[in-house]
Amino acid sequence: MTGTETNGAEAAPPNYTLCDLWTEFCQTTAIHGFNKISTPTCRFTFRGILWTLAVCGATGFLIFNLMSEIGDYYSYPIATKVTNKIRNTIEFPAVTICNRCTLNKTRLASFPDLESYFRDSSLQQRSSGVYNFDDIDDGIMLQPLSLDWWTNMSMDASSLFHLCYFGGESIDCSSNFLPVFTDEGLCHTFNFNASDIVNVKNSGNGANLIINYNIAQQYYTFRENMAAGIKVLLHNSRHHPDANPTVVMAAPGFSTYVAMHKSEYVYLPDPYMAFDEMDCVDTNSPDFVNPLKYYSPYTYDHCFMECIQTKVFNLCGCVGPSDPRSTGPDVPICSLEKQDTCYSISIREMGKNTTFEEECKCSTQCTFETFSAQVSSSGYPADIWAELLNNSTQSESSxxxxxxxxxxxxxxxxxxxxxxxxxxxxxxxxxxxNVGGQMGLCLGASILTVAEIWELLVFIFLYFVDKLRGRKARNRINNW
Structure with a gap:
C-alpha cells in the first residue's frame, strides 16, 4: 500500500496543452456561448461549429458598433441648450451716443476753407470719389492732426445733454457720459470701462436710462451723413463702441424707447467645432494670453479692428482718432488730406474684403453676449408740455x-x-x-470580461514561455 502511494506521488504531472487551457477558459468565462463551443478533447462538433459562427457573428457586430461609437466620440458632437433665466440683477450695457454730426461749425470757423472742404469731400465720398487737394493752400489740411484738435472741433457734451436719469434718479450728464472717439467721431458713452459696472434691479421704461438730448443743428456742418439725430450704440461695457454694437437711431422731435434683451453665449473650445467648421478661443482659460497689443479684452471684433488698423498704418503712416495708438506720442494722426486719400479708403476696402479677413486669422471668443433692441417712438413733446419745456431749455421757439x-x-x-x-x-x-450596452447585448460581456480575455492572452504567452524554456506548461487557470 505504501509502495503504491509512493509510486503515485512520484508520478509525473500530466502534460498541459493549449487545448486544456482553451477548454478551461471556455468553461469558466462569463462570455455567452463560449461554454458551448469547446469539448474536452477540443474536437469540432456540429453544435460547436454553429456556436462558433454565432459568437463570431456577434463579435463582428460588436466591433462594428464599437467603431461607430468611438468614431462618434472623436467627432466631438455638440448639443446646444437654450434657456431663459430670471435674474435679480442684470449688468447694464455701455450706451454710446453719437450726434449725427460730431463736428461744431462755429469752431471750424477759424479755418476758412474747412466748411467748403467738408461739403465737397462729403459729396465726393457719397459718389465714391476723392477730394482734390491740389489747389489747397490751407496748411491745416496737409499737416498731421492731434486728438486735442479733433476734440476742440467737436460738439461739447455740456451743450448736448440736457437731463439724465438712471434708476429713477437724476445723474450728472457730464461726469457719467465720457468722451470716446469712434468711427463716427467724438461720441459720449455711459457705463464704459468703469471700475464699477452698473447693474439694474428693475425693468421698464422708467427704471433704467433716460436722457433729454439737444442735437444742436445750428452747429451742424457738412458731413457724408446727411441725417439729423443721434446714433445709439449698445455694447459690452468693456468693449470699444465700434466692436459690433447694437445700433439704434433716434430723431429729434420724438421720444424713442429702446427695449433691450440680453443674450449670453457659451461655446465649447477646441477640439469641438463651436461654429460648424470653426472653433472658438477660450478666453477664460488660465493659459490664455491676449495676442492683441492695443485692445483688451480679446474679441473677434477687437482682433479684426486691430488687424485693419495695423495694415492701414503700414500703408498710410498714420492713424485715425479712434485708433488706440492715437494716444501715443510717436504715432501721428492723419491729416485731412491723408485721411481722404489713403486712410478712409483703405479702411473701407479692407472692411469688406473677405480675403483680408481670412488673412487676419481672428477667431471668435467662446463666451460673449449680445443685446437685441426693440425700438418704438412717439412725438415729443406733447403740446401741453411744449411751452414748459421751451422755457426750461431756453429754446428760441417750439x-x-x-x-x-x-x-x-x-x-x-x-x-x-x-x-x-x-x-x-x-x-x-x-x-x-454605450460600449457596455453593446458588449452586454452582443456577448453578455462587461469590463471584467475584457479582463478575462487579457488574462487568457497572458496565460497563452506564459504557456509558450514554458515551452521555449524546455519546461512543461503549467495549469495556471486553476492553480493561480
Whole structure:
C-alpha cells in the first residue's frame, strides 16, 4: 500500500496543452456561448461549429458598433441648450451716443476753407470719389492732426445733454457720459470701462436710462451723413463702441424707447467645432494670453479692428482718432488730406474684403453676449408740455425745440436673460455606457470580461514561455 502511494506521488504531472487551457477558459468565462463551443478533447462538433459562427457573428457586430461609437466620440458632437433665466440683477450695457454730426461749425470757423472742404469731400465720398487737394493752400489740411484738435472741433457734451436719469434718479450728464472717439467721431458713452459696472434691479421704461438730448443743428456742418439725430450704440461695457454694437437711431422731435434683451453665449473650445467648421478661443482659460497689443479684452471684433488698423498704418503712416495708438506720442494722426486719400479708403476696402479677413486669422471668443433692441417712438413733446419745456431749455421757439430736442429711454424689457450654452453630446461616461450596452447585448460581456480575455492572452504567452524554456506548461487557470 505504501509502495503504491509512493509510486503515485512520484508520478509525473500530466502534460498541459493549449487545448486544456482553451477548454478551461471556455468553461469558466462569463462570455455567452463560449461554454458551448469547446469539448474536452477540443474536437469540432456540429453544435460547436454553429456556436462558433454565432459568437463570431456577434463579435463582428460588436466591433462594428464599437467603431461607430468611438468614431462618434472623436467627432466631438455638440448639443446646444437654450434657456431663459430670471435674474435679480442684470449688468447694464455701455450706451454710446453719437450726434449725427460730431463736428461744431462755429469752431471750424477759424479755418476758412474747412466748411467748403467738408461739403465737397462729403459729396465726393457719397459718389465714391476723392477730394482734390491740389489747389489747397490751407496748411491745416496737409499737416498731421492731434486728438486735442479733433476734440476742440467737436460738439461739447455740456451743450448736448440736457437731463439724465438712471434708476429713477437724476445723474450728472457730464461726469457719467465720457468722451470716446469712434468711427463716427467724438461720441459720449455711459457705463464704459468703469471700475464699477452698473447693474439694474428693475425693468421698464422708467427704471433704467433716460436722457433729454439737444442735437444742436445750428452747429451742424457738412458731413457724408446727411441725417439729423443721434446714433445709439449698445455694447459690452468693456468693449470699444465700434466692436459690433447694437445700433439704434433716434430723431429729434420724438421720444424713442429702446427695449433691450440680453443674450449670453457659451461655446465649447477646441477640439469641438463651436461654429460648424470653426472653433472658438477660450478666453477664460488660465493659459490664455491676449495676442492683441492695443485692445483688451480679446474679441473677434477687437482682433479684426486691430488687424485693419495695423495694415492701414503700414500703408498710410498714420492713424485715425479712434485708433488706440492715437494716444501715443510717436504715432501721428492723419491729416485731412491723408485721411481722404489713403486712410478712409483703405479702411473701407479692407472692411469688406473677405480675403483680408481670412488673412487676419481672428477667431471668435467662446463666451460673449449680445443685446437685441426693440425700438418704438412717439412725438415729443406733447403740446401741453411744449411751452414748459421751451422755457426750461431756453429754446428760441417750439419749432426749434422739436427740430433739436429728443428723449431717449434705454431699458430692459424684462429681468430675463437668454442663455445659449453648448454641451458635449458624448462624454467619457456616455462612451463607456454605450460600449457596455453593446458588449452586454452582443456577448453578455462587461469590463471584467475584457479582463478575462487579457488574462487568457497572458496565460497563452506564459504557456509558450514554458515551452521555449524546455519546461512543461503549467495549469495556471486553476492553480493561480
Amino acid at each position: 419749432e426749434y425745440f422739436r427740430n433739436n430736442y429728443l428723449e431717449l429711454r434705454v431699458f430692459y424689457d424684462k429681468m430675463m436673460v437668454t442663455s445659449t450654452k453648448q454641451h458635449p453630446q458624448y462624454t467619457q461616461a456616455t462612451l463607456f455606457s
